[in-house]
Amino acid sequence: MGLREFKKEQTRRLLIETAWRMFSDRGFEQVKVAEIARAAMVSEATVFKYFPTKEGLFFSGLEDFGDRLIAAVREREPGESALVACRRFLLGGIGGLLAQIESGDAQALDRLRTVSRVVAESPTLQAREQQVIAGYTEALAGLLAEEVGAGDDDIGPRVAANALIGAHRTLIGEVRRRAASLDDPRMFATDVHRAGTHAFALLEHGLRDYAIKPAAAPQ
Incomplete structure (x- = not known):
């Protein structure tokens, strides 16, 4: 430099x-x-x-995160799925902040709580967050469409991108929810990893057998 x-x-x-x-x-x-x-x-x-x-001052890290996520999918190894690449990137560190928390850094957990509080108090930031995430969802869909040779009328890449980033959105919410209730940084990181692993397992195995309604009990 x-x-x-x-x-x-x-x-x-x-x-x-x-x-x-x-x-x-x-x-x-x-x-x-x-x-x-x-x-x-x-x-x-x-x-x-x-x-x-x-808003860019506050969310500069989120915008960089989206770019790095797309790059991780684009640069994955031959034979590797987009799901595997996304899972490795997200669970390998939902940003550097999670890695710091996992190492036992209580200050990093406090910083995450502050982020959650400031966003919760600001409709402007909430709207901008959704806009940024929608932007890299669209970018991921475009990348997948290019890779599989999908036409404009093929919704597959958009469905896949929204499912993958939907897991990411859910993890953001889970991170913020758990940050408010857990004081042990390592326990927090372990719980987030467990939730993320479950989310991607659900995507990997599909929804065909998920939430099947049980038969009505005999009268």
């Missing part, structure tokens, strides 16, 4: 960390971009140069 790129990355990290502190203290909706700029000692134009939207 050259000096110019290094300085740009430093500025980017400064903006993210400054914004994070302010969002966690006051909530997303209450913080203005101009305040972030002043706290970071840069111009408001500089903030928008790096992050076109305030």
Whole structure:
């Protein structure tokens, strides 16, 4: 990395960390971009140069995550399914934060709780989160369609992509739910891995025999 790129990355990290502190203290909706700029000692134009939207400051990691997920599927080994690649990527670390929690880092668990709280309090962030996830669901569907040679009228790639990312969405909710109730970081990580393994096993084996309605009891 050259000096110019290094300085740009430093500025980017400064903006993210400054914004994070302010969002966690006051909530997303209450913080203005101009305040972030002043706290970071840069111009408001500089903030928008790096992050076109305030939501992008908060969800920069989620957007990067989506890119890495698509790359993991694209670069999987020959003979490996998209499901296996997604499962390895997601359960190998629902982001670096889960890996930190798994190592016993209580601060990482606190940070996750803060993320959950700030998102829960902000309709703007909830809408943006769904938009970002929908974006990489569409990207995954496009990749799968290209790989299998699907035509425009073939819904298979869209069904597969929505099923895989649906498991991911469910795990996000499960992560946030468990973060609110568990204090042991390693137990938290173990529970999340168990839930993720179950979710992908359900996808792998299909829904044909899932939730079969039992026969009515004799009267």
